[in-house]
Every structure is written in structure tokens, then in C-alpha cells.
Amino acid sequence: MTTAIVAPRQMLVGGGSLSRAGDLLRQLGLTRPLVVTDPWMVRSGTVDKLLTPLRAAGLAPEVFSDTVPDPTDTVVEAGAALLRDGRFDVLVGFGGGSPMDTAKAMAILAAAPEGARMREFKVPFAADRGALPIVCVPTTAGTGSEATRFTVITDAERDEKMLIAGLGALPLAAIVDYELTFTVPSRITADTGIDSLTHALEAFVSRRANPVSDMYAREAMRLIGPRLRDVWRRPDDAKAREDMMLGATLAGLAFSNASVALVHGMSRPIGAHFHVPHGLSNAMLLPAVTEFGLNSALPRYAEAARCMGVASGADADQVAGSRLLEELRALNRELEVPSPAAWGIEEARWNALVPTMAEQALASGSPANNPRVPDAGEIVDLYGRAFRG
Incomplete structure (x- = not known):
């Protein structure tokens, strides 16, 4: 091929x-x-x-x-x-x-x-x-x-x-x-950092992944995974800034050649309707969407955990996958990622727009790249789970 x-x-x-x-x-x-x-x-x-x-x-x-x-x-x-x-x-x-x-x-x-x-x-x-x-x-x-x-x-x-x-x-x-x-505010540093991690992870588990995109994604996760907290805590850490910048570019090369998946498909409508910054809306969704697809591509998610440094080669895939979920949730807590509710979105308006957002997510094509391809009802459910975090 x-x-x-x-x-x-x-x-x-x-x-x-x-x-x-x-x-x-x-x-x-x-x-x-x-x-x-x-x-x-x-x-x-x-x-x-x-x-x-x-x-x-x-x-x-x-x-x-x-x-x-x-x-x-x-x-x-x-x-x-x-x-x-x-x-x-x-x-x-x-x-x-x-x-x-x-x-x-x-x-x-x-x-x-x-x-x-x-x-x-x-x-x-x-x-x-x-x-x-x-x-x-x-x-x-x-x-x-x-x-x-x-x-x-x-x-x-x-x-x-x-x-x-x-x-x-x-x-x-x-x-x-x-x-x-160096002068990027901490909130933007966190949101764009999780955005780049999402690019690498989604490219790696995408149904359109290939050996070249895998190479970019693996190295991006190796660079970004250990450095996200560093740039959040120590904005002047030159090595952390350098690794994050290179990791973000490699993640871009990865998803440009493999495409993103369900997180991005669901994230774009949140940005369009509620003007949540793109990286932040990705972060709001990443743990729940990863859990949704985990067992459909467990070896891939487990390898991603190892690349990020949160699991070892000795860990069984199920253990590594669980540690990946724990890490994504911990990152959101430590980098102070709010849920849509905590960000100030009114629940009634959110619920009213969820069916439209699900349709727009599916129409983008990105959910079709996900290891577990959702239908509209499953996307509606994921939006509901993500609302309060």
C-alpha cells in the first residue's frame, strides 16, 4: 500500500x-x-x-x-x-x-x-x-x-x-x-500543550495512521508527555519550552498525515457555539473520549502511555491503558482545566445544542477516524459526560 x-x-x-x-x-x-x-x-x-x-x-x-x-x-x-x-x-x-x-x-x-x-x-x-x-x-x-x-x-x-x-x-x-x-500566558501554555498532546495521541490511534505518522506521533508524545507540567510550573524553563515546541510541530506532522479523530470532531462545535478556545475544548473532552475508545485500540493506547512515560514496558496493556486515563485526568486537574459547566456554559443551552453539535461533529468526518466509531447517540452521551467533568 x-x-x-x-x-x-x-x-x-x-x-x-x-x-x-x-x-x-x-x-x-x-x-x-x-x-x-x-x-x-x-x-x-x-x-x-x-x-x-x-x-x-x-x-x-x-x-x-x-x-x-x-x-x-x-x-x-x-x-x-x-x-x-x-x-x-x-x-x-x-x-x-x-x-x-x-x-x-x-x-x-x-x-x-x-x-x-x-x-x-x-x-x-x-x-x-x-x-x-x-x-x-x-x-x-x-x-x-x-x-x-x-x-x-x-x-x-x-x-x-x-x-x-x-x-x-x-x-x-x-x-x-x-x-x-516564553511570554505566552500560563492558561494558553496549558491549553495549547494539551492540544498538541491530543494531536499526537489521536494521530497514533487514528484508523488512518501509517508508519511515518506513527514515527512523528511517538516522538511527539515522548517530548510533550514529561514537559507539560514543567512549562506550566516553570514558564522560563528553556529546555521544557524547546521540547514542547518541537513536540507540537511533530504532532502537527503526525496528524497532517493521519488525521485527528473524535476529540477534534466534538471539540470544533464547542468552539463554534460557545467560543471556548480550541485547545481548552480538546482538554475538556480528552479523558472521556479516550475512555470511550480505549478497548477498541488498547495496544495503541498502551504504547502511547509508554511513550508519555506514565507506563513501563513491563506493564500489561490493560494496566498501561488505565494509567493513560489516570494521567489525562491528572493533567486536567493539575493544569486547572475547567469542565464546560465550570467554564460558565449554561446547562440548558448546552443541552439544547448538543444534538446539533453531534450532527456537526459527525459531518466533519473526524469521528470516522476514531478506533471506536460513534453514532450520534453516543456522541450526545459523551457531551453529557463531559459537561461536568
């Missing part, structure tokens, strides 16, 4: 690698960058860490900073309109998952006829065309978007988070500089 593996053409990885941003673009023959970022990056001056090396290389970058935490199709449409006059030859996504996903979606939409809507590109459509190449620079250790062929965009009219997949969303290059994560 042939497996198609995708990855950026070039990746600069390591502390201080951002200083080579201008040289990287010039090496790729790109000279007219539009930097896609968020308002905080501009207000705080953080974006200057990217603009300075670009200008030092003789480039004249422009900035689009109208992105929002859950990227919407309306923001993407505004950004794509900027690209149609031909002023730019590359998009540089700088920030967390939202600016990177926005840049990807802008490239895809700008390649379509004017008037096209983002919803036309959601899976199962193959979004393989992009108007411009994309270079991604993550500032959090979490989404892995710098290495994936995916972007997630909210349909503002329908309150639906749309999964968009294809080569048009695959970055041409990425700069992975862990030094950008």
Missing part, C-alpha cells in the same frame, strides 16, 4: 531561528510578504520580531492584523480581497493557530473565483489550490498548523467550525523558534 506523506518544503527549527526569516524568503524567491497576525501581536510589538529580520533582508512587509481567536469566513474574505490585486507573493502567518489558519484560508479563497464562499471548501472538498505560498511562524507550542494541510474556519452565519483540508493549506516553509513562547 502506498501512503502519501506531506510536509513543508523547508523548516527552520531552533532558538533564534526567527532571525533568518528574511533569508528564508529570499532563498525561496519570495520578496513581497503580507504578514497575517492578530491585534495583540501588533499592540505588544511582538510582530516586530518578525518584521525586523524581513526588513534587514531588504523586504518591505505589510501587515494584516484583523484576525480573531476563532477565525471566521468574514475575516478570511476581507483578507483574500487584499490578495487579488497582486501586490504580494507570499503570506506569512505569525502567531497562534488563528493567524496561521487565517493565512491558509486566505490563500485558498483568493485562488477561487471572486464571490466564492469559504463553506464551499470544507471537507470532503479537497482544497488543493492556493493563490500564494504560505510560510508559518508559530508563537505557541500547540496547534501544529505550521506543518499541516488543514485549516479550521468558522462559518459566522451558521455557527459552524469548518474543517478545510488540502495542499492549498500546506505551508511551503515554517520557522519554529521556541524563544517566541
Whole structure:
């Protein structure tokens, strides 16, 4: 069987690698960058860490900073309109998952006829065309978007988070500089860290896993598992930050080539309807969903526990699987992950939307990759179990 593996053409990885941003673009023959970022990056001056090396290389970058935490199709449409006059030859996504996903979606939409809507590109459509190449620079250790062929965009009219997949969303290059994560707040550090762990775990147990994605996922779990608590407790721990950043990118490579599964399928509707940050909604669901699928892929979950360092090779698979569940619950407690109820979601509104969220989760396709494929009723039950934690 042939497996198609995708990855950026070039990746600069390591502390201080951002200083080579201008040289990287010039090496790729790109000279007219539009930097896609968020308002905080501009207000705080953080974006200057990217603009300075670009200008030092003789480039004249422009900035689009109208992105929002859950990227919407309306923001993407505004950004794509900027690209149609031909002023730019590359998009540089700088920030967390939202600016990177926005840049990807802008490239895809700008390649379509004017008037096209983002919803036309959601899976199962193959979004393989992009108007411009994309270079991604993550500032959090979490989404892995710098290495994936995916972007997630909210349909503002329908309150639906749309999964968009294809080569048009695959970055041409990425700069992975862990030094950008030192100032990330603790809540975001925890949420994006659990997000990256979820990427690696779901890729590893996915029905679409393959030997190459397994290689990425195993190493990602080895790096992330022991370091999540370290970056939470000691934000200035350089080695922990470095391992988490590399782990997040490897997890991105893993799920880009194996796909995510039920956690992500259920997480996206929570974000769309209740505006819970993506990593946090993953964390809310991860223990219950892992328990749901555990015995359908026990050897895989057991190996994941060993990679994370919470079980040994001497432990039977059932023991290792139980220790994995214990670890996921302990992480949520120690990293202060709230349940949806504790986060402030009203139970009546949650219950009213659960049937719609279950339909949207199934429609995304991700639950079909789960070791135990759920029906709508089982997803409704899992939402109920997750509500109070």
C-alpha cells in the first residue's frame, strides 16, 4: 500500500531561528510578504520580531492584523480581497493557530473565483489550490498548523467550525523558534500543550495512521508527555519550552498525515457555539473520549502511555491503558482545566445544542477516524459526560 506523506518544503527549527526569516524568503524567491497576525501581536510589538529580520533582508512587509481567536469566513474574505490585486507573493502567518489558519484560508479563497464562499471548501472538498505560498511562524507550542494541510474556519452565519483540508493549506516553509513562547500566558501554555498532546495521541490511534505518522506521533508524545507540567510550573524553563515546541510541530506532522479523530470532531462545535478556545475544548473532552475508545485500540493506547512515560514496558496493556486515563485526568486537574459547566456554559443551552453539535461533529468526518466509531447517540452521551467533568 502506498501512503502519501506531506510536509513543508523547508523548516527552520531552533532558538533564534526567527532571525533568518528574511533569508528564508529570499532563498525561496519570495520578496513581497503580507504578514497575517492578530491585534495583540501588533499592540505588544511582538510582530516586530518578525518584521525586523524581513526588513534587514531588504523586504518591505505589510501587515494584516484583523484576525480573531476563532477565525471566521468574514475575516478570511476581507483578507483574500487584499490578495487579488497582486501586490504580494507570499503570506506569512505569525502567531497562534488563528493567524496561521487565517493565512491558509486566505490563500485558498483568493485562488477561487471572486464571490466564492469559504463553506464551499470544507471537507470532503479537497482544497488543493492556493493563490500564494504560505510560510508559518508559530508563537505557541500547540496547534501544529505550521506543518499541516488543514485549516479550521468558522462559518459566522451558521455557527459552524469548518474543517478545510488540502495542499492549498500546506505551508511551503515554517520557522519554529521556541524563544517566541516564553511570554505566552500560563492558561494558553496549558491549553495549547494539551492540544498538541491530543494531536499526537489521536494521530497514533487514528484508523488512518501509517508508519511515518506513527514515527512523528511517538516522538511527539515522548517530548510533550514529561514537559507539560514543567512549562506550566516553570514558564522560563528553556529546555521544557524547546521540547514542547518541537513536540507540537511533530504532532502537527503526525496528524497532517493521519488525521485527528473524535476529540477534534466534538471539540470544533464547542468552539463554534460557545467560543471556548480550541485547545481548552480538546482538554475538556480528552479523558472521556479516550475512555470511550480505549478497548477498541488498547495496544495503541498502551504504547502511547509508554511513550508519555506514565507506563513501563513491563506493564500489561490493560494496566498501561488505565494509567493513560489516570494521567489525562491528572493533567486536567493539575493544569486547572475547567469542565464546560465550570467554564460558565449554561446547562440548558448546552443541552439544547448538543444534538446539533453531534450532527456537526459527525459531518466533519473526524469521528470516522476514531478506533471506536460513534453514532450520534453516543456522541450526545459523551457531551453529557463531559459537561461536568
